[in-house]
Amino acid sequence: MNKILRGRLLTFLRKPDNHNDTEAFDFLEDGYLSIKNGKITSRGQFSEFKFDEEHTNIEIIDHRPNIIMPGFIDVHNHFPQLRVLASYGTQLMDWLTNFTFPEEAKFSKSSHCNKFAKIFIQTLFNHGTTTSVSFGSVHQASVDSLFSEALAKNMCLIAGKVMMDRNAPKNVLDTPESSYRETKSLIEKWHKKERLKYAVSPRFCITSSARQLELAGALMKEFDDCYLQTHLSENKQEIALAMSLFPSSKDYLDIYAQHNLLGPKSLMGHSIHLSPREIYQMAETKTVAVHCPTSNLFLGSGLYNFVRLSDNGVRTAIASDTGGGTSFSMLQNLDAAYKIQQLQNYSLDPLTSFYWITLGNANALGLQNEIGSLESGRYADIVVLNSKATRLSADRLLDCNNLIEELFVVQTLGDDRFVEAVYVAGSRVK
Numbered sequence: 001m002n003k004i005l006r007g008r009l010l011t012f013l014r015k016p017d018n019h020n021d022t023e024a025f026d027f028l029e030d031g032y033l034s035i036k037n038g039k040i041t042s043r044g045q046f047s048e049f050k051f052d053e054e055h056t057n058i059e060i061i062d063h064r065p066n067i068i069m070p071g072f073i074d075v076h077n078h079f080p081q082l083r084v085l086a087s088y089g090t091q092l093m094d095w096l097t098n099f100t101f102p103e104e105a106k107f108s109k110s111s112h113c114n115k116f117a118k119i120f121i122q123t124l125f126n127h128g129t130t131t132s133v134s135f136g137s138v139h140q141a142s143v144d145s146l147f148s149e150a151l152a153k154n155m156c157l158i159a160g161k162v163m164m165d166r167n168a169p170k171n172v173l174d175t176p177e178s179s180y181r182e183t184k185s186l187i188e189k190w191h192k193k194e195r196l197k198y199a200v201s202p203r204f205c206i207t208s209s210a211r212q213l214e215l216a217g218a219l220m221k222e223f224d225d226c227y228l229q230t231h232l233s234e235n236k237q238e239i240a241l242a243m244s245l246f247p248s249s250k251d252y253l254d255i256y257a258q259h260n261l262l263g264p265k266s267l268m269g270h271s272i273h274l275s276p277r278e279i280y281q282m283a284e285t286k287t288v289a290v291h292c293p294t295s296n297l298f299l300g301s302g303l304y305n306f307v308r309l310s311d312n313g314v315r316t317a318i319a320s321d322t323g324g325g326t327s328f329s330m331l332q333n334l335d336a337a338y339k340i341q342q343l344q345n346y347s348l349d350p351l352t353s354f355y356w357i358t359l360g361n362a363n364a365l366g367l368q369n370e371i372g373s374l375e376s377g378r379y380a381d382i383v384v385l386n387s388k389a390t391r392l393s394a395d396r397l398l399d400c401n402n403l404i405e406e407l408f409v410v411q412t413l414g415d416d417r418f419v420e421a422v423y424v425a426g427s428r429v430k
Ligand code: GUN
Pocket: 078, 092, 096, 100, 203, 204, 231, 234, 295, 321, 324
């Protein structure tokens, strides 16, 4: 059935130029959003909505006084790490060894994958995330389960089986050849089926041999509309190990460059400790630097330099990186991102923040014509936010004078309790 959502409509039109750039977004205090066959057909002032013949069989859902905006986009997270969140006491390399690899080993069983795929996708929705870019485990079954569940929900999901052939326990390893073969068969099975897309996923250069990275590069050439996701320069110990494994490479990024893994569809998780040369090459190749703020704080990895990357023309995106990250909430991740920039004497403004988790991330994925805004023709992937979900925020908002101030309160105090409703392709999922 067709639907009309009524409420406070907010959508970005472009990247904000400054903290007060009111031209960068469209806001309607009492707006309507018309949805037909899973897509947005129009929006406007509710008072101007015309109930013509076409609109006789229509459901009107009144979300006032909540904010209706595009669903959040999470550009980097790990499906098999739901039970890795909140693991105490380690930084990256020991965290992988002690907690992550043993947990991911459990995804060799289809029944385990099926059970967790349902929980994982519902958890994303509950936090307002409607599009996700996710790593599976090394097992083909993990990605089969995740794609099946996303397909059932008509969700936009980009995912891939991790390729990893060394420096980890045997039960989470593949081989260059098996990873190539399995990735290829997953691409043929899932890529571009409805709203699903495949990301070739070498975990990182520590767990992939040169031969495996070479085959990942070959897959990217063979299937040039797939994405690539991996990890880059997250932690100083990791970088030293990477350089010892690839001694002839100039730096960490060069390892991926030498295997033809850079480009506009390449998503580099973390991208923290980068040299000027690496930043230059990321900008040149249009490779995306994906910020994972709650993860970087939790694992003590370092401070992503948003200003330096943006000023040098690097394309950026933001993500939860759960289970290294500590929250599925993109609001919580914005809060952490703000604090990380504060530590570098820069105050990330709320307009840029909310742009980032919607249209900005859509742009980073090249999917701005499908998701990330409330333009007609886009999928009706929608989050409804209640700014006054807690007594604390309701009280704090008594002192707010405009939408921009309100958004900052929501990102600072907000989480899944603020997510009143979620729609994916027009169907309510929360
Ligand atoms: N580097 C390689 N694998 C991972 C992972 O699962 N999480 C994080 N945060 N970094 C990684």
